[in-house]
Amino acid sequence: MAGIAREGGSKSEQNGRGSSWRSPNERRLLPYLFIAPNLIVFIAFMFIPILFALYVSLTQWTLIGASQFIGFDNYVTMLGEGQFWQALRNTAVYTLGVVPTSMVLGLAAAVLLNRKLPVRTFLRSVYFMPVVISGVAVALIGEWMFNDQYGIINAVLTKLGLGAVNWLSSGTWAMVALIITTMWTRIGFCMVLYLASLQSIPETYYDAARVDGASGWARFRFITLPLLAPTTFLVLIIQVILSFRVFDLVYVMTGGGPGFSTTVLVQYIYEEAFTNQDMGYASAVGVVLYLILMVFTLIQWRISRQGEAGQ
Amino acid sequence: MTWQSIGRYSSQGALVDFSQYVDEGYSDAFEPVFWRAVSYEDKPYALPHHTDTFAVYYNTDYFEKLGVSIPQQGPQSGWSWDQFIDVARQVKDETDAEYAFAFGFQGPNTAYRWLPFLYQNGGQLLNENMDAPQITNQAGVDAIAWTQSWFEEELIPAGSTIKATDSTSVTNLFATGNTGMMIHGDWMMPYLKDNMKDFDWDVTYMVRNAGMASDLGGNCLAITKDSQNPELAADFIKFVVNEENMRFFCRNSQFLPVRKSLIEQGIDYSYRPDAMQKFLEQAKTIPDHMAGVETFPAFNEINALLEDQLELAFTLQQEPEKTAQGIEDGIKEILSE
Numbered sequence: 001m002a003g004i005a006r007e008g009g010s011k012s013e014q015n016g017r018g019s020s021w022r023s024p025n026e027r028r029l030l031p032y033l034f035i036a037p038n039l040i041v042f043i044a045f046m047f048i049p050i051l052f053a054l055y056v057s058l059t060q061w062t063l064i065g066a067s068q069f070i071g072f073d074n075y076v077t078m079l080g081e082g083q084f085w086q087a088l089r090n091t092a093v094y095t096l097g098v099v100p101t102s103m104v105l106g107l108a109a110a111v112l113l114n115r116k117l118p119v120r121t122f123l124r125s126v127y128f129m130p131v132v133i134s135g136v137a138v139a140l141i142g143e144w145m146f147n148d149q150y151g152i153i154n155a156v157l158t159k160l161g162l163g164a165v166n167w168l169s170s171g172t173w174a175m176v177a178l179i180i181t182t183m184w185t186r187i188g189f190c191m192v193l194y195l196a197s198l199q200s201i202p203e204t205y206y207d208a209a210r211v212d213g214a215s216g217w218a219r220f221r222f223i224t225l226p227l228l229a230p231t232t233f234l235v236l237i238i239q240v241i242l243s244f245r246v247f248d249l250v251y252v253m254t255g256g257g258p259g260f261s262t263t264v265l266v267q268y269i270y271e272e273a274f275t276n277q278d279m280g281y282a283s284a285v286g287v288v289l290y291l292i293l294m295v296f297t298l299i300q301w302r303i304s305r306q307g308e309a310g311q
Numbered sequence: 312m313t314w315q316s317i318g319r320y321s322s323q324g325a326l327v328d329f330s331q332y333v334d335e336g337y338s339d340a341f342e343p344v345f346w347r348a349v350s351y352e353d354k355p356y357a358l359p360h361h362t363d364t365f366a367v368y369y370n371t372d373y374f375e376k377l378g379v380s381i382p383q384q385g386p387q388s389g390w391s392w393d394q395f396i397d398v399a400r401q402v403k404d405e406t407d408a409e410y411a412f413a414f415g416f417q418g419p420n421t422a423y424r425w426l427p428f429l430y431q432n433g434g435q436l437l438n439e440n441m442d443a444p445q446i447t448n449q450a451g452v453d454a455i456a457w458t459q460s461w462f463e464e465e466l467i468p469a470g471s472t473i474k475a476t477d478s479t480s481v482t483n484l485f486a487t488g489n490t491g492m493m494i495h496g497d498w499m500m501p502y503l504k505d506n507m508k509d510f511d512w513d514v515t516y517m518v519r520n521a522g523m524a525s526d527l528g529g530n531c532l533a534i535t536k537d538s539q540n541p542e543l544a545a546d547f548i549k550f551v552v553n554e555e556n557m558r559f560f561c562r563n564s565q566f567l568p569v570r571k572s573l574i575e576q577g578i579d580y581s582y583r584p585d586a587m588q589k590f591l592e593q594a595k596t597i598p599d600h601m602a603g604v605e606t607f608p609a610f611n612e613i614n615a616l617l618e619d620q621l622e623l624a625f626t627l628q629q630e631p632e633k634t635a636q637g638i639e640d641g642i643k644e645i646l647s648e
Contacts, residue, residue, distance in 0.1 A: 062323065064319075064320070064323040064324070064325050065323055065324070140477070143477065143480070147470060147480070148468060148469060149409065149410070149468050149470065149484060149489055150483065150484070150487065150489060166470075168470045168475050169470040169475065169626065251419070252477065255418055255419045255473070255474030255475060255476075256419070256474055257472060257474025257475050258622060258626035258627070259619075259622050259626050259627050260619070271615060275420070275611050275614075275615045276611075276612050276615065277319065277612070
């Protein structure tokens with residue numbers, strides 16, 4: 001490393017091995033060559049499409065035929081569109097319901113499965129499996145389980161004497177059912193990330209705390225939690241982004257209904273784009289979604305950087 | 312492509328005009344409603360391939376005990392709206408079924424299946440010139456009110472709305488005896504064959520009121536504008552929709568033909584030909600005007616609007632007048648774009 005960083009000295013001094021092609025210019029180029037494949041893919045599949053979407057959001061376009069430049073009209077329409085605000089509200093409610101709960105339960109699962117239990121590996125797999133199942137499959141399972149008439153959840157509730165709930169035919173309960181179904185796929189994800197972090201906390205800290213007489217809960221609160229802070233921020237960002245981007249699970253499980261009570265932002269974008277053929281307006285909403293997530297990510301980034309600096 | 316989606320492609324120049332590949336009089340072989348469905352500005356942009364439609368399935372085990380008379384004499388003998396509600400109430404009260412029936416919505420984008428009820432009541436969605444909505448009249452409001460009453464009276468499960476259903480949820484309810492009847496399409500028969508083990512079923516004609524109407528289902532075949540070899544494609548499509556091939560297709564997949572000759576002769580279906588015969592007769596009641604509406608260029612937007620408003624009527628009991636007004640305002644906005 002020092003050899004590459006040093007500017008001075010003759011070529012033969014820098015090139016310890018004497019191979020003639022490692023000139024300073026080539027050395028500066030080398031890192032970029034290494035990241036080039038990833039960078040090309042990123043530019044082609046993310047950066048350029050985002051720029052294109054930004055452009056389309058300033059037009060009116062039905063996908064078939066030419067587009068028409070209309071400036072910021074789409075954004076103005078959006079602000080006055082009740083359905084947009086409803087979709088935004090629904091997405092926020094969904095996110096608030098899913099994220100804290102799955103993080104807490106994921107952490108709990110990680111702490112519990114960090115001990116040397118005989119079935120530990122099996123249980124970890126069981127908790128993680130829902131994460132890798134397709135959203136559509138999860139949605140169908142959720143739809144059948146929560147079905148008002150023949151769903152197993154209502155069957156159990158009735159047997160317990162609690163009475164059936166109008167899961168999918170009532171606005172509030174449909175959102176609850178969605179949140180519960182989503183949590184099933186998120187807890188494992190949080191658990192895995194927390195587990196990795198937990199295992200990097202040196203056991204000596206806990207030993208020292210035990211010697212000082214700290215209880216289990218005190219050890220958790222004053223050692224584990226603070227040291228998990230970076231992971232917590234990471235998990236939080238990822239969870240929020242995933243929740244704001246949800247589509248397949250909601251679309252298949254409730255179709256955005258009853259009424260508009262579970263219509264989320266991405267479904268709104270999808271319907272505006274492909275049903276109403278308003279690619280321009282849909283792109284504008286997409287840009288707004290992007291900005292919301294960008295703002296959130298920047299805040300988290302800033303806080304976690306301060307946190308790291310303070311350590 | 313489905314009838315409901317062809318309008319948006321043909322009106323935007325994405326399909327090849329078929330009139331150059333068919334002779335004068337070619338269209339006479341097809342039932343007129345389907346030829347109208349493939350036409351935009353009086354020119355065909357696809358050839359009709361097959362159709363399917365809705366009728367009333369009923370659980371024969373349940374109905375044996377009820378002693379209700381089943382319509383047998385063709386679509387005109389179908390239960391009237393009042394008769395149907397009476398039958399439904401009987402099914403709900405006197406049989407093991409938890410609900411009387413469920414309606415064949417299959418998730419988002421299937422709102423158009425509600426339109427036959429509007430036409431049964433003597434209404435129509437747009438006026439004759441198709442340039443303005445016509446839903447806020449008495450016929451329209453009453454159609455909304457009647458279908459809303461199914462939910463209010465709990466004759467139909469609350470979760471059986473447009474957005475909350477998927478491809479099999481309604482058929483599931485019927486197959487498991489949770490509902491005594493199901494208003495659905497002929498293509499659900501294979502599902503019943505595999506899944507309705509505890510009960511027997513049969514089919515009777517769609518309900519009717521002032522008029523008869525049933526769902527416009529099925530597909531047509533078109534050529535995209537970018538086709539390298541449109542003449543060859545046209546020949547192939549004409550081959551696929553010729554009498555022999557159409558008969559083969561329909562016979563083996565439980566669909567209905569769209570050629571006059573095949574509708575007259577009938578098709579010897581391998582599974583439940585008696586039931587398919589009723590669907591075949593029912594397909595003749597698909598309203599011409601409704602076909603025009605469903606193949607209208609902006610129909611997918613109208614369909615989405617119908618879905619939203621009807622959902623509100625079915626799930627939140629939005630008043631019929633307000634629902635009709637919502638549909639009218641939405642259609643006016645769509646037409647003005």
